[in-house]
Amino acid sequence: MDLFRHASKRDRTGQPLAERMRPRELGEFVGQAHLVGPGKILDRLQGGALPSLILWGPPGTGKTTLSSILAARAQARFVALSAVQAGVKDLRDAVAQAEEALGERRQRTVLFLDEIHRFNKAQQDALLPHVEAGTITLIGATTENPSFEVNAALLSRCKVVRLEALTEADLRLLVDRALADEQRGLGRRAIDCPAEVRDLIAREAGGDARRALSTLEVAVELAPERDGRRAIDAATVEEALQKKTLLYDKAGEEHYNVVSAFIKSMRGSDPDAAVYWMTRMLEAGEDPMFVLRRMVIFASEDVGNADPRALSVAVAALDAVRMVGLPEGTLPMTQAAIYLATAPKSNSVLTTYAAARKAVTDGGALPVPMHIRNAPTGLMKQMGYGAGYKYPHEFAGHYVAENYLPETIAGQRFFRPSESGYERELGERLRAWRKQAGLDDRDE
Numbered sequence: 001m002d003l004f005r006h007a008s009k010r011d012r013t014g015q016p017l018a019e020r021m022r023p024r025e026l027g028e029f030v031g032q033a034h035l036v037g038p039g040k041i042l043d044r045l046q047g048g049a050l051p052s053l054i055l056w057g058p059p060g061t062g063k064t065t066l067s068s069i070l071a072a073r074a075q076a077r078f079v080a081l082s083a084v085q086a087g088v089k090d091l092r093d094a095v096a097q098a099e100e101a102l103g104e105r106r107q108r109t110v111l112f113l114d115e116i117h118r119f120n121k122a123q124q125d126a127l128l129p130h131v132e133a134g135t136i137t138l139i140g141a142t143t144e145n146p147s148f149e150v151n152a153a154l155l156s157r158c159k160v161v162r163l164e165a166l167t168e169a170d171l172r173l174l175v176d177r178a179l180a181d182e183q184r185g186l187g188r189r190a191i192d193c194p195a196e197v198r199d200l201i202a203r204e205a206g207g208d209a210r211r212a213l214s215t216l217e218v219a220v221e222l223a224p225e226r227d228g229r230r231a232i233d234a235a236t237v238e239e240a241l242q243k244k245t246l247l248y249d250k251a252g253e254e255h256y257n258v259v260s261a262f263i264k265s266m267r268g269s270d271p272d273a274a275v276y277w278m279t280r281m282l283e284a285g286e287d288p289m290f291v292l293r294r295m296v297i298f299a300s301e302d303v304g305n306a307d308p309r310a311l312s313v314a315v316a317a318l319d320a321v322r323m324v325g326l327p328e329g330t331l332p333m334t335q336a337a338i339y340l341a342t343a344p345k346s347n348s349v350l351t352t353y354a355a356a357r358k359a360v361t362d363g364g365a366l367p368v369p370m371h372i373r374n375a376p377t378g379l380m381k382q383m384g385y386g387a388g389y390k391y392p393h394e395f396a397g398h399y400v401a402e403n404y405l406p407e408t409i410a411g412q413r414f415f416r417p418s419e420s421g422y423e424r425e426l427g428e429r430l431r432a433w434r435k436q437a438g439l440d441d442r443d444e
Contacts, residue, residue, distance in 0.1 A: 018213040020184040021177065022065050029069065030177075030209070031170040032062060032163055041161070042066065050074040050108075052131050052138040054116070054146045054155065057163025060208030063141035064114065066163075071110035076137065077101055079111050083118035088126050098136045109136050116140030117149035124151045131157050165207025172202040174209055175216055190229040191220060200237050215240050255286075263294065267302050271341040278337050279330075288329055292318040295336055306346035306421035313339045344421025355414040366406035401437030411439075 023029045026036050035042045050070055055063040064080070071078035079094050098109035113119070113127075130136050131154070138158060142149060146160055166174075175198050178185040193216075201219070205212035218240040223230040258280055265273035281291055296314040303310040317336035321329035375385035390400045403410045417427035 016214065017178060017185065017217040018210045021174070021181065021213055023062075023069065025072075026069055029062060029065065030173055031166040032066075035161060035163070036066070042070065050076070050110070050137055052158040054140045054142065054150060054158045054160045055163060056142050056144075056146050056160060058165045058207055059143060060205075060210040060212075061163040061166060062209065063163060064112065067110065067112040067139040067141065070139070071112075074108065074110065074137075076108040076110045079109055081111065081113050083113055083115045083123075086113075088123055091123070091126055095130050095135055098130075102135065111136040111138050113138065113140045115142060117142045117144040117146070121151055124154050128154055128157070166205075166209055167207070168199070168202045171205050171207070171209065171212045172198055174212055175201050178213055178216060186216075186220060189220070191223075191232065192229055193219075193232045197232050197234060197237060200234055204237070204241055259294065262291075263298060263302075266295075266298055266337065266341045267345065269341055269345065271338045274337045274341040275334055278333065282326070282330060282333075288321050288326060288333065289318070292321060292333065292336075295333075295340060298340055300349050302345055302347055303340060303343045304346045304349035304423070305426055306344040306348075306418060306423045308422060310340055310343045344423075346418040346420045346423050348416060348418055348423060352415045359409055359412060359414070363406070363409060366408055369403065369405075369407060371402075372404055397436075399433050399436070401433075401439070 026042070029036055032042075034040060050073075053067075053070075055066060057063060067080075068078055077098070079097070081090055081094060094109075094111055098111070101107045101109055116124075127136075127138060131138050138154075140146075140150065140158065146155055150158075175193075179191060179193060179198075180187050182188050201212055201215050205215065215237065219232050219236045220230055222239055223232045223236050225231075258277055262274060262277035262281065265277055278291060282288060292314070296311070296318060299310040299314040313336050317332040320332040324332075370384050371386065371388040373380075373385040375381045381387075390402055392398050392400050392402075394400075405412060415430075417423040417430065419427070
């Protein structure tokens with residue numbers, strides 16, 4: 001497990017290009033200028049000053065590489081574990097070796113834990129005492145928001161460092177470097193890779209250095225050989241890529257980012273953006289029922305009675321997809337997304353419930369007014385239950401002025417109709433009834 005000590009002795013023959021080209025020092029590192037540039041936080045970490053860290057960022061942004069480089073700068077052992085495969089026993093073994101190295105050689109150990117978010121609470125708790133005691137310096141790597149996935153106690157003992165997806169310029173530099181490097185890269189091979197093809201590889205990598213170099217490596221092997229040279233063109237790169245994997249983790253932060261973009265696009269009345277984000281989810285393998293449930297909620301929360309048909313459209317789309325499945329189900333889903341995005345908007349359903357809930361929470365179980373209580377027995381009638389109740393259907397327009405709220409909150413208004421769509425008509429109707437009853441229609 002002591003990877004750093006043996007790194008220089010490892011035979012790189014047969015290793016993937018991305019592994020061979022892994023930077024060995026900060027000077028070779030590409031991207032993350034906000035962290036590794038001169039005077040930046042990771043550039044300033046020297047020797048024994050290395051704290052425990054959580055490196056948070058998308059795949060292929062250099063989390064493992066940075067950890068190895070920082071351990072080397074601190075002259076520490078570098079022990080790497082994957083949370084997908086390792087268990088508490090592996091942690092105990094790593095800690096035991098760290099204690100031995102610290103006691104015998106006064107050498108500190110950096111424990112790199114890849115995908116730390118995969119560890120459960122008990123496994124993360126097992127790290128705590130050793131991080132606190134300084135037996136190990138923990139560097140955890142995660143693609144997920146650590147505030148959701150890492151225990152608060154462990155998180156409080158680590159500094160969170162955010163890595164960003166690499167830019168196309170960063171990735172183009174890596175591709176150029178790999179093609180030119182004669183020791184670790186492809187520089188000794190006769191390869192023709194025009195600038196526009198290198199740009200294509202960088203663009204299609206989606207911010208992931210590993211993906212860019214892997215695509216280049218596969219493209220070299222697929223490229224036809226002419227006169228002893230490999231000629232890579234756009235078609236070769238497309239074949240190497242097969243199908244671009246969409247950045248979308250159904251259990252992670254990007255999931256919530258895309259869902260948020262979908263909802264906000266419908267709320268913002270942009271059908272093009274709404275359908276785009278919906279398609280992103282479906283093409284990445286999202287359960288269509290999840291998307292449809294969000295649309296049903298949206299139909300009430302953001303459209304409501306501004307267009308009462310919106311809820312029917314959303315529910316009909318849900319039923320249609322249950323009936324026909326995918327891929328045909330994308331059609332009613334698209335129809336519903338367009339309808340919801342272009343419908344008049346109102347959040348009065350949300351605000352009305354919130355206002356009523358506040359009244360219930362603040363006032364508690366207020367008594368039901370006697371005149372609207374049920375009186376199924378003679379005794380209850382004698383006690384005044386239902387006395388004086390006015391049956392609206394016996395009055396003109398099927399309306400009669402009456403108080404239906406508890407006495408202590410009589411006259412409170414929870415529903416504030418908007419001027420959007422059908423709600424404008426509802427507002428006009430309410431104002432007419434209140435005027436007929438001689439009630440003040442001012443906001444209270």
